[in-house]
Amino acid sequence: MSNHLPEEVWAGIFTRLPVKTLLQIRSVCKLFSSIISNPTFISAHIKKTINESHSHTLFLRYLIEKERQQEHYLLFTDSSDHKNSIFDEHNCRKLDFPFKTRSKCHFRIVDSCNGLICLNDDNDFDTSGIILWNPSIKRFLNLPNPRVTSRNYGSYMYVLGFGYDEKNDDYKVVRVAYKKGRSGRDLIPPEVELYSLNSRSWRSFNAGAPAYGIFGYTWSQAFVNGAVHWVGYDPCVVKGNESCGLIVAFDLSDEVFREVMLPSCLEQHAWDVYITVFWGKLAVLHYDYGAHKNFCSVWVMEEYGLADSWKKLYTVDLRGGLRNLIGFLRNDEVIGVTIRGKLLSYDLITSRINNLRLRGAVGGFHVGSYMESLVLIEAESAALARESITSGNEQEEEQATDLHAVKNRNDEFDDQEKLESFLSLRISEQNYSAYLCGGFSEQELSAKNSEEWVKELVPEANCDGWENDW
Numbered sequence: 001m002s003n004h005l006p007e008e009v010w011a012g013i014f015t016r017l018p019v020k021t022l023l024q025i026r027s028v029c030k031l032f033s034s035i036i037s038n039p040t041f042i043s044a045h046i047k048k049t050i051n052e053s054h055s056h057t058l059f060l061r062y063l064i065e066k067e068r069q070q071e072h073y074l075l076f077t078d079s080s081d082h083k084n085s086i087f088d089e090h091n092c093r094k095l096d097f098p099f100k101t102r103s104k105c106h107f108r109i110v111d112s113c114n115g116l117i118c119l120n121d122d123n124d125f126d127t128s129g130i131i132l133w134n135p136s137i138k139r140f141l142n143l144p145n146p147r148v149t150s151r152n153y154g155s156y157m158y159v160l161g162f163g164y165d166e167k168n169d170d171y172k173v174v175r176v177a178y179k180k181g182r183s184g185r186d187l188i189p190p191e192v193e194l195y196s197l198n199s200r201s202w203r204s205f206n207a208g209a210p211a212y213g214i215f216g217y218t219w220s221q222a223f224v225n226g227a228v229h230w231v232g233y234d235p236c237v238v239k240g241n242e243s244c245g246l247i248v249a250f251d252l253s254d255e256v257f258r259e260v261m262l263p264s265c266l267e268q269h270a271w272d273v274y275i276t277v278f279w280g281k282l283a284v285l286h287y288d289y290g291a292h293k294n295f296c297s298v299w300v301m302e303e304y305g306l307a308d309s310w311k312k313l314y315t316v317d318l319r320g321g322l323r324n325l326i327g328f329l330r331n332d333e334v335i336g337v338t339i340r341g342k343l344l345s346y347d348l349i350t351s352r353i354n355n356l357r358l359r360g361a362v363g364g365f366h367v368g369s370y371m372e373s374l375v376l377i378e379a380e381s382a383a384l385a386r387e388s389i390t391s392g393n394e395q396e397e398e399q400a401t402d403l404h405a406v407k408n409r410n411d412e413f414d415d416q417e418k419l420e421s422f423l424s425l426r427i428s429e430q431n432y433s434a435y436l437c438g439g440f441s442e443q444e445l446s447a448k449n450s451e452e453w454v455k456e457l458v459p460e461a462n463c464d465g466w467e468n469d470w
Contacts, residue, residue: 014032095135141376
């Protein structure tokens, strides 16, 4: 049947299918595997998913206090429909985490973007491994070691950033390392290295290294507007007795550093500022501690790059036991952690607190965005990352990832009817079989134009401009 339609028509159809179905279809024949594995198709599928998604999915990482090296991941839908906890059995599911840390603590989550989660396994601020992980297709990539390590550089501190370079359709990791001087202070400028997923390699980037310091102890970074952001300081500008705080940004497409101004009232308090993302906008959290006060202010940059557009949206009272905020929900709610490791949601309008009925190690919580994608589809199976795995997970892994072994399955289908029957079986759960195997004759199949095919396969889809999807 694949012979009756041009490749671009199949690509337009496949952009409308979920990842699980695409993994199944990929094993049908060489043509389908080639289309679905094509980087251009993968990018088009991501754009279609983002533009047409009506739900917001997040992941939560937490650690049980007595098992700090065993990480637990939950996927949950951020919706106003949930009546009880957002982590009840009807709204969340567990995500298998196949890696084990070599450090004494746990993986640091650098960031997540387009279905990829960037993990760093560090030990005393040295590099033990950086991993790009796609949980939806159970694939991962171990990055090679960067050039700057303690063995060849001595004592140093580093920060990481991760995001998507839309101009070059590439995913990049930037690593900024500061060597320690005799006084223990970070030496400026730092050593900068950039990893490209397209090239599968690191390269030094010292010519444009920033003349700023970055606060590494907060381990906070934000990918917004095509750039990675950290909270830093300018050692050449002093206000009062402190260096002037600012935001250091690195554009992943142009590969240049630039500065973004903090709210003027926070420039002398940058060590208490954490950077984050608030519904697609650059934001900072300012923790204000004192003898009779304990608050967190949420500031959002309404227009990116414009210093005057900073606006303080909320002030959260932490005196009720909240220690820090870890993620924003719809309907003006935020997820916070108490000093005893209890997870709560806090209504930013009414100040109402809701117990989410989940407890863990205080420093182990992380909330990030999640989506299913095909990025890293040719990478290593995540099943190989663990020494042992349950038989149930093995069966699921074989079904979802052992696709190369059946790439040539089309050779088995010397008969058109057999191929159509196999297609029908593979995607019946998505109710597309009725459209693929609807009893059309060869003349009817050939006579149908591209737009008619799309309407047959995805009747609810808007076909306007579909040819440009891929």
